Amino acid sequence: MLIRPRRARTTPAMRRLTRELEVRPSQLILPAFVRDGLTEPVDIPSMPGVQQHSLDSLAALASAVADAGLGGIMLFGVPDEADKDATGSCGIRADGILNRGLARVRAEVGDATVVMADTCLDEFTDHGHCGVLTSDGRIDNDATVERYVQMAVSQADAGAHVVGPSGMMDGQVAAIRAGLDDAGHTDVSILAYSAKYASAFFGPFRDAVGSSLQGDRRTYQQDPANRREGVRETELDIAEGADTVMVKPAGYYLDVLADVAALSPVPVAAYQVSGEYAMIEAAAERGWVDRERIIAESLTSIVRAGADMVLTYWALSAPAYLAASYE
Template sequence: MTPTRRPRRLRRDGIRELVSETSVSASDLVVPVFVDATLDERQAIESMPGHERVPVDEAVARVEEVLATGVESVMVFGIPESKDETGSRAWASDGVVQEAVRAITAATDAYVMTDVCLCEYTEHGHCGVLTSEAHEAWEDGAADSDAESLTVRNDETLELLARTAVSHAAAGADMVAPSAMTDGQVGAIRGALDDAGHQDVPILAYAVKYESSFYGPFRDAADGAPAFGDRRHYQMDPANRREALVEAELDVEEGADAVMVKPGLPYLDVVRDVRESVDVPVAAYNVSGEYAMLHAAAEKGWLDLEAVALESLLSMKRAGADLIVTYFAEDVAEAL
């Protein structure tokens, strides 16, 4: 029987592009930039080929490299010169992110987002103030097997995150992105920003951040791995889907201007659920482990890196992401 409908008619060159349902452009992408206050020169990140930690005085040059590819936005992560129990360098006016943001905004037209968390700044590597039990275990050198009950104090952490966000805004950040998965962080930060006169600085909330195994290379890059235990008591269980909608809706209620799902590829169903649940822009974070595994397969000759990178980002856009934070941004933008 001769088919009456032939979808292949619309797959030929010329018409194929006209009817394409989803596209990725350079303006959809955000490049993570790692600025390290302990360095005098750039340092390659071994587990993330093509990416580096850069010293503060190279931050502008690094962002100019990003802009040259057509990508317009960066997210700045900082590695401080020193760490302490509460992560006080996170909100210091002369902190690594603050210094880098001042330089970048003065010298470029990049849209500058900043990651707001404490894990890179605390000696223990957790995203907030330790509970007394956790602090005692940390001082005693607790092994992972002893860490089941270890966590951070939620409410005591809120003020520190708010201070950090305000300091980033004061330095010139265009948008702040709290990533600590601390209940109430968006409301605390929104109130603090408004009180400090930064009413126009939007918040991109890491609303749905899973306790994922795909973060390993990032923790190398940002020197943010926990010194003991893990983050499963404040980051989401990878088994949970409905909870993601609770998290996203709470952050929107508290004043988030956009929400993020992290990681991206293993959670495309969640990206779609969140897109259908909230009426603010949705971001997906194409995380370091996703980047590293595709690079590793390409180095073996098993995959075409450029093709799978673009296909990965297309899948996130197709699932409903409006913007994507990705380490592939520069390569994909140049290819586009």
């Protein structure tokens, strides 16, 4: 007897009936950049359609995120160069641009969407690394974790529902959990960047945040060749109290994402990073790919691999593309 699986694909209605998953707007999180000193948004050349925001335009963007029913908005701060120092102190201060952005967004949207904060020092250090350096230029893991705790508490004070430690320091999740609890922020969640790789796909992001990076981050971010290490790092973060774990980048690490999803008792996020975004936008601009279909397919593949939520720069526009792809 000839088996005919194509019977499940004969019409749009049949395909809708037999479809295994559909990506919901509530699964999408919009990364957003707030830059000190702006009065109007500024385009990011390497990320067409993405902008650095003023406080006013950021508030409007957050309102759009809430109105669209998205899962949340993740904020990154872009300070003045003069405010950067060796320890990233402007990322911790209440009057720093990221904490002012968090306060403004929370005042705008309240609990209508989830307000998230990137908990890392790289945007705020004059050397561009994710933490405090020793005298010989290495990352001091434990001194950096102390700064992350201060940063997470300041972000919670500013109104963040979720803090996102992304620096890949050992022990960061447990320390931040203890620091938040001691400060009375027992309801603030931790989204742990658990499997974050030293990826070339982060390039446009460094343009977006005005990175001052000197050297690279291979001593603390993961080797792209390592799959099992992503699982090990995730298990450690779960044991330390992470409420959500994340794989970054997403699209080129679907094997790691599937491994993490298979073992995780907590929700799993994936970050469709700036390089993934820029490559699709560049190819679409040249007419080489169908932009809307490839955006929808890329997001579907990330969720199919096991992500419960996706950080994507297309979060506001993607629901329409996804809906069209399901016809």
